[in-house]
Amino acid sequence: MRTVILTADNLGVDIAANRAIFEGYHAGNITAASILANGESFEDAAENTVQNCTNLDIGIQLNITEGKSLITDYESYLTANDGYYNNSGEKLLLFSNNKKYLEQIEAEFCSQIDRVLAKGITPVYLTSNHNIHAIPKIFDIVCRLAVKYKIPNVRTQTELPYFVPELYRHAESKYLSNIFQNCVLNTATWINQRTVNKYEINTNNYFIGVLYSGQMDKCAILNGIRQLPDETVTEIVFHPTTNKWKHLNYLEYKTLIEPELKQEIEGSGIKLQYWRDVSNNNNVEKEENTTEDYSKTTINESPPFSAEKQAETPKYETVVHSIKVAETDGLGTDKTAK
Numbered sequence: 340m341r342t343v344i345l346t347a348d349n350l351g352v353d354i355a356a357n358r359a360i361f362e363g364y365h366a367g368n369i370t371a372a373s374i375l376a377n378g379e380s381f382e383d384a385a386e387n388t389v390q391n392c393t394n395l396d397i398g399i400q401l402n403i404t405e406g407k408s409l410i411t412d413y414e415s416y417l418t419a420n421d422g423y424y425n426n427s428g429e430k431l432l433l434f435s436n437n438k439k440y441l442e443q444i445e446a447e448f449c450s451q452i453d454r455v456l457a458k459g460i461t462p463v464y465l466t467s468n469h470n471i472h473a474i475p476k477i478f479d480i481v482c483r484l485a486v487k488y489k490i491p492n493v494r495t496q497t498e499l500p501y502f503v504p505e506l507y508r509h510a511e512s513k514y515l516s517n518i519f520q521n522c523v524l525n526t527a528t529w530i531n532q533r534t535v536n537k538y539e540i541n542t543n544n545y546f547i548g549v550l551y552s553g554q555m556d557k558c559a560i561l562n563g564i565r566q567l568p569d570e571t572v573t574e575i576v577f578h579p580t581t582n583k584w585k586h587l588n589y590l591e592y593k594t595l596i597e598p599e600l601k602q603e604i605e606g607s608g609i610k611l612q613y614w615r616d617v618s619n620n621n622n623v624e625k626e627e628n629t630t631e632d633y634s635k636t637t638i639n640e641s642p643p644f645s646a647e648k649q650a651e652t653p654k655y656e657t658v659v660h661s662i663k664v665a666e667t668d669g670l671g672t673d674k675t676a677k
Contacts (some may be wrong), residue, residue, distance in 0.1 A: 342612035350377030359579035363595035373400035376451035398464035464492035550575035553587035
């Protein structure tokens with residue numbers, strides 16, 4: 340049986356992203372969301388979106404490329420003088436053998452995980468902003484922290500090539516950039532497989548969301564899942580927003596609130612899945628046999644929200660914004676064309 344996890348990244352980046360994820364979840368089309376602990380709207384995400392999406396899997400989107408550091412008490416290699424991150428993927432790769440640099444990356448990641456845990460949220464997977472944890476030395480840090488904090492899953496990024504039969508999608512320079520990025524991530528994931536085995540971390544088999552980044556509508560989704568092998572778990576990643584000025588991300592939001600999306604995916608013989616069901620807690624068993632002391636690490640093992648909390652009326656009202664989008668059959672054929 341092929342299964343897919345529908346994940347929305349950027350929870351906490353701003354109110355528009357929080358609202359888009361809230362609406363996509365209540366439309367039945369989002370099973371996981373990645374929260375940014377240093378996002379400008381982290382508090383709103385934790386107190387409103389997460390609390391009112393009680394069956395949503397929450398992961399942590401570790402971030403050292405955008406926004407402000409949560410740590411201010413040391414001279415950081417990772418930030419400018421104003422405390423904001425100034426890292427690119429190329430810079431992180433270049434300095435990934437620098438011990439001091441890696442130590443500060445780990446400290447930054449720990450501060451972000453601790454902030455999420457302090458909100459009573461029990462994360463079930465780790466990922467990163469701009470996929471920088473694909474860099475092998477950083478991936479090792481992330482897997483080690485997954486074991487330390489008893490977080491059973493880490494995202495990997497093997498995306499199989501596929502083609503969406505709408506030529507305009509391939510005419511932009513961004514598509515060529517996406518192809519290059521996909522090749523880099525596929526190679527990094529192949530290298531990182533040894534680390535996955537070392538820490539006995541659970542992960543997805545495949546990934547969809549790089550080749551057609553910013554174009555993740557129903558057409559891209561349905562064409563992408565057609566080539567997935569049997570008995571695999573694939574994560575499909577979106578970056579939705581209700582902000583109409585961010586046109587591409589707004590289109591992803593519109594896709595995620597379509598009532599028919601879940602039915603069309605399942606009609607292709609694919610089942611929606613949660614990250615929590617991927618876990619077999621191998622990493623927890625490994626930790627029990629280690630000599631390293633993580634006894635001070637605490638995780639809320641109980642359900643994060645009570646039954647009374649789950650019954651509360653969500654703060655957000657579901658509002659569908661309007662935008663003119665061509666209606667297709669999901670495979671690229673425009674049904675409105677004459």
